[in-house]
Amino acid sequence: MDTILKEWTYWISSLHLNELLLILSPILLVDGPRYLLGSLLIALSDGINQCWDWVTRRDRSPTFSHAPSVCVIIAGLNEADSLPRTLESLLGTYPGLQTIVVDDGSTDEMTQVANDVAVTRNDLSVITMPTRGGKSSALNAALPFTSADIVICVDSDSHLAENAIWEVVQPFADASVAAVSGSIQIRNSFTNLVSRFQSLEYMRCIFIGRMFTCRLGTLGIASGAFAAFRREVIAQMGAWDVGPGEDADLVLRIRKAGHNVVFAPYAQCLTNAVTKWSALTRQRRRWEWAVVTLEMRKHLDLANPLQKNFRFNNLLMLMDRWAYSVVLQYSFAAYIIWVTWHFHEHTLFQFGLFYAVYVCFEILQLLVVLLYSMDRRTVLKLAWIMPFMPFYYLYLRLITLWAVTEELVDRPSYRDSFVPQHVRQVTWHW
Amino acid sequence: MPTSPNFKRVATKRGRGSRASALPNNASRATALANHAQRDSVLPTTAFDASPLPMTQALASGNSDLASGNSDLASSVSAPTMSAQVIRQDESAHPLDGPAPTGRRINTTISTQSVRCAMSVIPVRIDQTPGEICETPGCTVDRVNGTISITMQRDEQLPTRMVVIAANLNGRFPTFATLRIADQYRMDGQLRIEGTIVNEPADDFLSAQKLSPRIEAQNFSFGYGAPREVLKQWESIGVIRRYLVDRILTCPGCNSIPTWRNACPGCGSARFETRQLIHHFACAHIGETHSFETPEGGLSCPKCRAKHLIVGADFQYTSGPLECLDCAESGCQPVLGCMCHRCMHRFAPSEATEMEVHGYHFERMDLLDLVAASQ
C-alpha cells in the first residue's frame, strides 16, 4: 500500500503540467464548471458584496416586509401517522394561515386524524377524495377551497423550519415571480450511510446548487415537498398535471407562461430521506424519468425561439438539463469504457488522480456550504464521509444513465404506481 | 304419585319459560352488575351504600360480595360466546330446571313449602311510591298455584293491592318481586296476605321496560315508564339500583338532545348548497361542473380541451365548497354542527354539555327462587 502510494505520487510529480491538465481535462472542463464553479462564484460575489456593505455600512439584515394571505396544502396518501406533527408544526407560524389537508383516498385513518384536529381549529379544512387520483389531483382539489394569494404545498412527512413560510413568501413581493422553491434538507441525516450521503448531497445540490441556478435565472424545479405558488397564476393554467414529476412540470409551465421562478435558500423544510439503497434507486429513477418526459418531450417548445414567451434562460435551462442528464452521462460512460479499453500501466494511477481531484472538489463545496449553512454543526458532523462522496455520485450517475436510457426507449414512467392505474390509462403519454 | 306429572309439567314449563327469557335477562343483569361494579369505582356512593334504612342494611348483609361475587358472571356474559355457557350453568344450578336430579327427595304430596328467610314487604301506594316497610320471618309458597302467602305482625290491612317483597335468598344480595295481593285477612292476631308474583311486564310497575331510559321525542330527551320522583324513592330504599347507560352531548341552553349534521362553519346552518366539481383524470384538473359544460350539451375539459368526457372512465364528481343560504359564508367545507330543535340553538360540538343517562335495575326474584330457597 505504502509503495503504491509512493509510486502514485512519483507518477504525478513526473508529469508535466500540460500532461496533467490533459489527463484531468474531462473533469476540469465538464464536471468542474458544472459543480464547482457555480458555488465558488456565488461565494465570491456574496463575499465581495458583504465586504462592500461593511465598507459602506449598509444594513442588509433580512426583514419580512411582504405578508400576503397564505394557504398551505398538505396532500397525502395514508399519512395518518405523520400528519398530526406536521399540522402542529404549522400552527401559529404565519398570521391568518389557512391549512387544507387533502386525503387522496387513503386506506388508513388519515381523514379521521385530520378531522380530529380540524374540530378544534377553524383555519383547517379537510378534503377527502372519493377515490385515489394521484398527488396532482389531490393538490388541485384544494384550490377551489381557498382564495389566498399564495398556496404552499407541503409534504405531510415534512417539517418546516422556523420562519420558513415567511421566507418563502418574500420573493412574491416581485410581481413577476409566480413560484418559489423552498430549500429541502434532510431531517434523518444520521440514520445510516444512505441518509448521510443524501444529507450532504441535498446541501450541495439543492441549497447551493439552486442558489446558483436561481441567480442564473435557470431554476427549473420547485420540489413538491415545499414550494409556493401564486394561486391566480396556477389556477389559470389548471394547476398540477398528472405526475410523476408534477412539481417540475408545473414550474416549467409557469416559466413557459412568462413568469419567474426563484429559490428561497433559507425557507427550509426538513424531510425524511429514504434509508435504503433500493428505495433511493427507485426514487432517482423516477426523477430522471421526469427529466426525459418533461425537458426532452413535453416542454421541448421552451427551446423554440418562435414560441410566444421564449426567453434565453429557458433555453439555457433545457440545455443544462440535456447536457447533465444525457450528454454528460453518456460521454462519461464512453470515456470510462475508452480508458478501460486502452488500459496501460498508469490507468489505475489516473483513476486515483481523478478520485483525488473529486475529493478536493468536495472539500471546496463543503466550505461553500459551511459559509451559507444555518446548521454548521450538522455539516461538520457529516464531513468525515467526504472521501466516500465521489463513489456515491458515481452510483447516482449510473442510475441516471440507466433511468434516462430506459425512459428514452421504453417509457416506464407511464407504468409507475405513483399514479393510480385508471389515471395512467387515460393521461397523455408524452 | 298423582301430582308428580303435574309438578313436572309445571317445572319444565317454567324451566322453558325461564330459559327463553334467560338470555336477555341474564345479559341485562350482567351488564347492570358490571355497570354497578364500574360505578362503584367511579362514584363514591351507590344506592346500597347511601341507603340509611334498616331494611336494606339487613338485606344487604352480603352486599360487599355483590360486585366481586358476580364479577365472573359479568365478565363471562360480556363475551357473546360465553353467554350460552352461563345459561347452562344456571340450569344445572337450578334444582327445578330440566329433569329432576336423581337422589333428591321431593315432597310430592304437599304442594306448599315454607321459606325461612327474613323478608320485607313494601306496600305500593296508589301513586306507585313505596309505603311503610313491614318485616316478616318468611313465607309459604304453593308450587301448584304459584301463590305466596306471607304472615306479618300488623294490625290493619294493607291499603294497597300491590306489594314489593324483598329477601336475601342466596345469602349474597337481596332480590325483589312485585306481588299482586289476591286476598288479605287477619288470623291469630296477625295479617296474612296471599298473592301471585307479577311476571307480565305490562302489569309490573317496575318492569325492565319502565326502568330503562328511552327517548321521548316530544321533549328531545330521555325519560322512563314511571315518573322520575317515584323511581328516586324506590332507589332511595334500595329496591332499584341506578346504573350508567350512556353519556350524551346535549344543548348547552336547555339540555335537550340536538341533531348532528354537516353545517356551515360560519353560522351553523344546514341550509347550504355545495357546488359540484369535476375531476378530469387525464390532466388532473378539478373545476366546477358548469365550466365543463359545452353548448352542444356534452362535457369538455377547460384545461386540456378533451371532449366527450364520460363519467367514471374520464372523470369523477367531487363535492366542492359550500355556499350558505343563511349567511355570507362560501368557499369552505361544511363542518359538523349541532342544532337543538327545542330552543332552536345552533352550536359547535365542543360547546355541548355532557350529561349522564341512567337506567334502573331491579334484581328480580321469581317463584322458583323461593321454591329453591325452601328446600
Ligand SMILES: [Zn+2]
Ligand atoms: Zn336547546
Ligand SMILES: [Zn+2]
Ligand atoms: Zn382535462
Ligand SMILES: [Zn+2]
Ligand atoms: Zn352560514
